[in-house]
Amino acid sequence: MIKRLATADDIFHLAEIYYDVYEGTYSDSLMRDPSAIKNYILSEEGFWFISKLDNGPVIASVLFNYDQENHIAKAYGAVVRHEYRGHNLMEELLTYGINYLKEHTNGVDIIYSTTRTVNEAAQTLTENLGFKKLGIFPNAHRTNEYETHCLTAIITPEALSKRMANYKIHHDVEELFNIVAEEVPLPKLESIIPENPTKELVGSDELEVIRSKKFISYRYKDLKENKKLEFEFFPFHKPNLLILSPDQSIELFCHLSETDGHCVVIGGHMPHNLNFTDLFLKTNKILRESGARYIEVLTRADRPKIVESIIKAKFIPCAFFPAFQLMGDKRHDFIVFSRSFEIFDFQNVKLKGLNQSYLEQYYKSWKKMSLNPKMLGL
Numbered sequence: 170m171i172k173r174l175a176t177a178d179d180i181f182h183l184a185e186i187y188y189d190v191y192e193g194t195y196s197d198s199l200m201r202d203p204s205a206i207k208n209y210i211l212s213e214e215g216f217w218f219i220s221k222l223d224n225g226p227v228i229a230s231v232l233f234n235y236d237q238e239n240h241i242a243k244a245y246g247a248v249v250r251h252e253y254r255g256h257n258l259m260e261e262l263l264t265y266g267i268n269y270l271k272e273h274t275n276g277v278d279i280i281y282s283t284t285r286t287v288n289e290a291a292q293t294l295t296e297n298l299g300f301k302k303l304g305i306f307p308n309a310h311r312t313n314e315y316e317t318h319c320l321t322a323i324i325t326p327e328a329l330s331k332r333m334a335n336y337k338i339h340h341d342v343e344e345l346f347n348i349v350a351e352e353v354p355l356p357k358l359e360s361i362i363p364e365n366p367t368k369e370l371v372g373s374d375e376l377e378v379i380r381s382k383k384f385i386s387y388r389y390k391d392l393k394e395n396k397k398l399e400f401e402f403f404p405f406h407k408p409n410l411l412i413l414s415p416d417q418s419i420e421l422f423c424h425l426s427e428t429d430g431h432c433v434v435i436g437g438h439m440p441h442n443l444n445f446t447d448l449f450l451k452t453n454k455i456l457r458e459s460g461a462r463y464i465e466v467l468t469r470a471d472r473p474k475i476v477e478s479i480i481k482a483k484f485i486p487c488a489f490f491p492a493f494q495l496m497g498d499k500r501h502d503f504i505v506f507s508r509s510f511e512i513f514d515f516q517n518v519k520l521k522g523l524n525q526s527y528l529e530q531y532y533k534s535w536k537k538m539s540l541n542p543k544m545l546g547l
Contacts, residue, residue, distance in 0.1 A: 170220060170221075170222065170258075171220065171221050171222070171223065172218065172219070172220050172261065172262055172265045173218070173219065174210075174216065174217065174218060174219075174269075175210055175217040175218065175219045175227075175230075176210065177207055177210060177211075179210075179219060179227060180203050180206050180207055180210075181203070182221075182226060182227040183200070183206055183217070183219070183227060183230060184200060184201060184202075184203060184206065185226075185227075186226075186227050186228075186230055186248060186250060187200035187201070187230075187246075187248060188200075188201070189250065190248050190249075190250060190251065191248075196310045196311060196426065196428050196429040196431065197245075197246065197426075197428070198426075198427075198428050199246075200246065209232070214234055214235050214236070214237070215232065215233075215234060215235075216232070216233040216234075216235060216266065216269065216270065217230070217231075217232050217233075218230070218231050218232075218233070218262055218265060218266040218269070219262075220258055220261070220262050226250075228249065228250045228253045228258065229247075229248065229249045229250070229253070229258045229259055229262050230246065230247070230248050230262075231244060231245075231246060231247040231248075231259065231262055231263060231266060232244070232245055232246040233245075233266050233270060233280075234404070234405040235270060235274055235277070236404050236405065237274070237275055238495070239279075239404065239493075239494055239495045240275070240276045240277055240278040240279070240328075240495060241277070241278065241279040241280070241281070241404060241493070241495075242270055242274075242277050242279070242280045242281075243280070243281055243282065243404065243405050244263060244266065244267075244280060244281070244282040245282060245283065247259050247262075247263070247282075247291070259294060260294050260297060260298065263294070263298055264298065267280060267298070267323075277325075278324075278325050278327050278328035278331075278492075278495070278500070279322055279323065279324055279325065279328050279492065279493065280300075280322065280323045281300075281303075281320065281321065281322035281323075281490075282295060282300065282320075282321055282322070283306065283309070283318040283319065283320055283321070284318060284319045284321055285316055285318060286316070286317045286318065286319060286518045286519060286520055286524070287316065287517060287518075287519065288519055289519050289521050292319065292321075292520075292521040292522075292524060293521065295321045296321075296521070296522070298323070299323050300321035300322060300323055301321060301322055301323070301324060301352040301353050302319060302320070302321055302352050302522060302523045302524055302527070303320045303321060303322055303349055303352070303353075303488050303489060303490055303491075304319070304320040304345070304349070304487050304488020304489060304490075304505060304527050305317060305318070305319050305320070305487055305488065305520075305524060305527040305528050305531055306318045306319070306320065306465070306487055306488070306505075306507055307487070307507070307509060307513055307515070307528070307531060308462075308463055308509045308511045308513060309431060309463055309465075309507070310429055310431055310463075311429035311430065311431075311462075314517070315511055315514070317515065317518050317528075319520075319524045319527070320488045320490070320505070322490065324353055324491060324492060328491075328492040328500055329353075329354070329491070329492055331492065331495070331498060331499055331500040332491060332492040332499070332500050332501075332502070333471070333499040333500065333501050333502070334355070334356060334358070334502075336358070336470070336471035337358065337359045337360065337361040337471075337473065338358040338359070338360050338361065338470055338471075338473070339360070339361065339363065339470075339473040339476040339477060339480075340360040340361060340362050341476075341480055341486065341534070342360075342470070342476065342486045342489065342504055343358075343360040344530055344533075345486050345487075345488075345489050345504075345527075345530055346358060346470075346489050348523060348526050348527060348530060349489045349491065351523060352523060353491055355491055361473055363473040363474045363476070363477045364474075366474065368442055369442065370442055370443065370444035370447075371440065371442055371443060371444060372444050372447040373414065373419055373443065373444070373447055373448045373451055374414055374415075375414065375415060376412050376413065376414055376419065376451055376452075376455060377412070377413060377414075377415065378410065378411070378412055378455060378459055379410070379411040379412075379413065380409070380410055380411075381411075382409050384411075385408050385409060385410070385411045385422065386407065386408065388411070388420070389407075389408050389422050389435075389436070392420070392436075392438050393436070397438050398436045398437060398438055399436070399437050399438065399439055399441075400436050400437060400467075400468065400469075401435065401436030401437075402436070402467060402493075402494050402503070403424075403433055403434070403435040403436065403467050406424045406433050406435055407424060407435075408422035408423060408424055408435050408436075409423075409424055409425060410422075410423045410424070410425045410432075410456075410459065411423070412452055412455055412456075418439065418440055419437070419438070419439045419440070419443065419448070420437060420438040420439070421434065421436075421437040421439070421448070421452060422434075422435045422436050422437065423435060423456065425456065425459060425460060425461055427460065429462075430460055430461050430462035430463060431461075431462075431463050431465075432456055432461035432463065432464045432465070433464070433465045433466075433467075434452070434464065434465070434466045434467075444478075445475060445478035445479065445482070446478045446479075446481040446482045448482075449466070449478070449479060449482035449484070450482045450483070453482065453483065453508060457510055461510070462509065462510045462511055463507065463508070463509045463510070463511070464484075464507065464508045464509075465505060465506065465507050466479055466484055466505075466506045466507075467503050467504070467505055467506075468503065468504055468506070469494075469501050469502065469503055469504075470489065470501070470502035470503060470504050471501065471502065476504060479506050480506075480538075483508055483538060483539075484506035484507065484508045485506060485507060485508065485531060485534045485535055485538060486504050486505070486506055486534060487505055487506065487507045487527070487531050488504070488505035488527075489502065489503075489504055489505070490502065490503045490504075490505065513532075513535075515528065
């Protein structure tokens with residue numbers, strides 16, 4: 170059995186294994202595009218590991234993205250051919266990849282991944298490797314059906330030692346934080362109900378959508394380099410859709426998957442007195458009309474007023490990521506919010522351990538936000 174980095178000679182075999190296992194339904198278009206596979210393999214931030222038999226086919230594959238600035242990595246796209254499952258091949262390949270990154274990069278403080286919930290195998294695998302459970306993403310992706318994924322991460326002691334923990338958390342996120350604190354050794358945070366804004370907030374006027382990928386990429390890079398983005402941390406995603414006002418005082422960068430409608434809000438340039446709730450409510454409508462069926466937003470946990478604005482825009486806190494972003498010598502906690510436009514159906518979900526608690530907490534938050542108070546008995 171050979172474990173190694175993929176090369177350009179493996180391109181056809183890489184596309185083949187994902188097609189064979191998922192029957193052409195895999196949500197990431199990368200695995201179907203030979204030129205994209207080649208670019209990924211040759212990139213400095215992409216590591217594609219494979220297991221194969223001597224002079225035989227690729228029988229297992231997993232990808233790692235690496236962020237040198239924040240010393241984080243993401244493992245994803247794990248796949249094993251059906252006939253070779255049950256032999257710990259993916260556990261061995263993930264271990265190989267993790268050790269490779271530790272030895273061949275400038276450092277990895279955090280490695281995270283999302284795991285499927287159609288069976289317990291993926292959850293058991295990451296648990297065995299030391300990944301901690303941090304949250305759940307209902308209806309996040311679509312293959313043959315809508316899939317619920319779980320967020321897991323290896324958070325090293327080095328990462329936790331740099332964690333900025335002197336803040337108060339929004340009261341609607343406290344229960345989610347407490348579940349995460351059962352997995353990761355975190356001191357208790359005091360909760361807070363944010364005060365009303367002290368300045369008059371302005372709404373977002375007419376907004377338009379631009380899909381010119383090269384312009385969007387150039388504009389985002391220019392704003393980021395000149396430190397003109399209000400928030401810009403969503404690792405390993407590049408914008409391909411821009412929502413903006415005619416005068417460009419508001420620019421909101423998103424990545425929308427045309428394959429399965431999964432959308433993430435990456436960052437934005439906007440006035441300091443903008444009403445975030447108004448912006449995100451209008452953004453929800455625009456993205457839904459543009460083909461999004463699921464939206465994710467990341468924000469720092471120590472910004473309760475922004476958290477309040479996002480919750481009022483009908484986003485539900487679904488994951489809490491301690492010590493995620495590195496800024497200077499400190500690492501900041503983040504909250505992941507999601508909004509789905511699909512009807513939830515969890516009958517085929519098989520959850521292990523705290524993942525069940527995350528789903529119950531998510532559903533509890535959904536009921537509070539979506540149902541008439543009279544239906545809740547309040």
